Amino acid sequence: MKIKTILIFLFLFTVVAHAQQNSSEKTRLLILADMGNEPDEEQQMMHMLMYCNEFDLEGLVAVSGKYLQPASKNPYRQVLHPELFHHLILGYSKVYKNLQKHADGYPEPEFLTNLVRTGQPGYGIESTGEGLSSPGSDLIIRVVEKDDPRPVYIVVNAGSNTLAQAIKDYEKAHSAAELARFISKLRVYENGAQDNAGAWICAQYPEINWIRSNYQTYCYGGPANDGIADNKGDRSRLGPHTWGEYEYSSIGQHQWALQHIIANHGAFGRYFPLRQFENGHVTFLEGGGTIPWLGLCNKGLYDIEHPHWGGWSGRFTKEKVKNFWSKHTSVNVDEKEYGDFYMFIEAEDQWVNPETGKEFNDWFTPIWRFRRAFFNDFQCRMDWCFQPFEKANHNPNAAVNGDRSNRIVFLNAKPGEQILLDGSASSDPDGDELEFLWWCYAEAGTYPEKLELKNAENQTFNFVVPKDAKGKEIHIILEVQDKNEIASLFDYGRIVINVE
Incomplete structure (x- = not known):
């Protein structure tokens, strides 16, 4: 199967995005x-x-x-x-x-x-x-x-x-x-x-x-x-x-x-x-x-x-x-x-809480699935009030195929096509070790089936577009977490795949 590699210059494969997705804004x-x-x-x-x-x-x-x-x-x-x-x-x-x-x-x-x-x-x-x-x-x-x-x-x-x-x-x-x-x-x-x-x-x-x-x-x-x-x-x-x-x-x-x-x-x-x-x-x-x-x-x-x-x-x-x-x-x-x-x-x-295995499925889950991340974030940011840079933790930067801009990425693909997503250019300003997780935000897209992603904890990730996904939209999230003794911080990349 032909592998479609997403190049660093993502605009070659993207649709026109809203001004909100311009990283400079x-x-x-x-x-x-x-x-x-x-x-x-x-x-x-x-x-x-x-x-x-x-x-x-x-x-x-x-x-x-x-x-x-x-x-x-x-x-x-x-x-x-x-x-x-x-x-x-x-x-x-x-x-x-x-x-x-x-x-x-x-x-x-x-x-x-x-x-x-x-x-x-x-x-x-x-x-x-x-x-x-x-x-x-x-x-x-x-x-x-x-x-x-x-x-x-x-x-x-x-x-x-x-x-x-x-x-x-x-x-x-x-x-x-x-x-x-x-x-x-x-x-x-x-x-x-x-x-x-x-x-x-x-x-x-x-x-x-x-x-x-x-x-x-x-x-x-x-x-x-x-x-x-x-x-x-x-x-x-x-x-x-x-x-x-x-x-x-x-x-x-x-x-x-x-x-x-x-x-x-x-x-x-x-x-x-x-x-x-x-x-x-x-x-x-x-x-x-x-x-x-x-x-x-x-x-x-x-x-x-x-x-x-x-x-x-x-x-x-x-x-x-x-x-x-x-x-x-x-x-x-x-x-x-x-x-x-x-x-x-x-x-x-x-959503299933990875820390406890408990499943949540209601109106409140869209917030609760991110609650660990934003509690940790507030905790670490409060250190910025008095600590020097080297004694505080700072958010990692999630990069999709070399793009560090934090723009939401838009791709066009065909049913059955294989896409290589690469998060290896992600970095951390404190030099912390990074953990990776690619996951499908099913509710955000229009493809009705839950997608189980293989090797989702690797820096690079091969995603095969389902053969029955024609005309659908699929959202893949790259979640990058640093490993810091203060508390782990997160950053994200969203890839919106339009299946032609």
């Missing part, structure tokens, strides 16, 4: 968060600042939502708290110079300070309209209007009404064609659907690219059903146990964080709070606001233009789904007033 990111609702927002945003060299951060907007609004019984939660962004940026400034020793691209603290705004102070779509513009909604318009062809990835970690206000204001002052271009640049990830504005937006502007996550977004450390105290019930709801020797509970997660994030990790580590409610209950780490941006750290794995492909931000349906209601009853009652709406929603994966 980062994703433009704007975050809306109900800062002050509870400590999880500070945990999420502190975590995000440790990775802010991986994307182009363009806005940090304090907004309202179901839990932080004028109707709250807690006076602190009746108003917005942009000062918490400034508090975290102050902590970041204390370690900024040391972070620069480990990676390029960390923005200056003053730049981050200038991104902070306040959004709609009131709750829901009712707090939008004529004369209700906010500094946050104005910022959204300026960001989207920039002379920059890249889409704007908007993470909504609370209510969406500040985004709704921006769209209303833009629509009033522009033509229908200009509004269409404005909407076309938006890529929205709505975490938890925490007000009624998301459904209103999608009903009014059905062409908008909108992801809604009711559950995957909470799986960074949390249980499948986040409404039940995870350390008092069925522990399997927590997913894979990824916090070492500490107990399989929320308490164990915070003990892990105390060791690897907070204590003896430089000035910034102390800005990571305990996530504790007024009744004293300690719950799982980071709520839902980490997962939406986390996928942006893996350019070779995740693509915001194809949320059904999966990655560290989860995996979603290829087509929009009708009326995927918020999990919050008080929100979805309002949502039913606006007419039908369509969104990309959570999809299922099947």
Whole structure:
């Protein structure tokens, strides 16, 4: 059988890729968060600042939502708290110079300070309209209007009404064609659907690219059903146990964080709070606001233009789904007033945890399959706050046939064709030994059968395209892991094979 070798100059065999897959480009990111609702927002945003060299951060907007609004019984939660962004940026400034020793691209603290705004102070779509513009909604318009062809990835970690206000204001002052271009640049990830504005937006502007996550977004450390105290019930709801020797509970997660994030990790580590409610209950780490941006750290794995492909931000349906209601009853009652709406929603994966042999097969698995990797990643990155380069661990670089660019690779092939994939040019900046794993991400493609890959732990790998795969798409993932005494770090390469 003829062997088709993928050359280093991958463009000879690729289809035209989206601009997002150009390794020289980062994703433009704007975050809306109900800062002050509870400590999880500070945990999420502190975590995000440790990775802010991986994307182009363009806005940090304090907004309202179901839990932080004028109707709250807690006076602190009746108003917005942009000062918490400034508090975290102050902590970041204390370690900024040391972070620069480990990676390029960390923005200056003053730049981050200038991104902070306040959004709609009131709750829901009712707090939008004529004369209700906010500094946050104005910022959204300026960001989207920039002379920059890249889409704007908007993470909504609370209510969406500040985004709704921006769209209303833009629509009033522009033509229908200009509004269409404005909407076309938006890529929205709505975490938890925490007000009624998301459904209103999608009903009014059905062409908008909108992801809604009711559950995957909470799986960074949390249980499948986040409404039940995870350390008092069925522990399997927590997913894979990824916090070492500490107990399989929320308490164990915070003990892990105390060791690897907070204590003896430089000035910034102390800005990571305990996530504790007024009744004293300690719950799982980071709520839902980490997962939406986390996928942006893996350019070779995740693509915001194809949320059904999966990655560290989860995996979603290829087509929009009708009326995927918020999990919050008080929100979805309002949502039913606006007419039908369509969104990309959570999809299922099947995965066997290699550490335990336990199989997972549900909505939460697209996150849980990567949880070991991103817990290790945060742990190692926190060392960058105070350690010199030689005493910290850094991510390996996964290279497919010599291409180190972290671009997603596109190939055309024929049924029965044999393809040689070569990861031997992968490297590690610390000189660590590397382990390789090639695996088929079946749910990301369109070929229905599970493919068992032989010699999948070798640097080079021969893949035979199934003879019955004509017209299908197959996704092969190269997973490279370093062997380091601090914790193993990962990098990925995705090969998308179009079977002609």
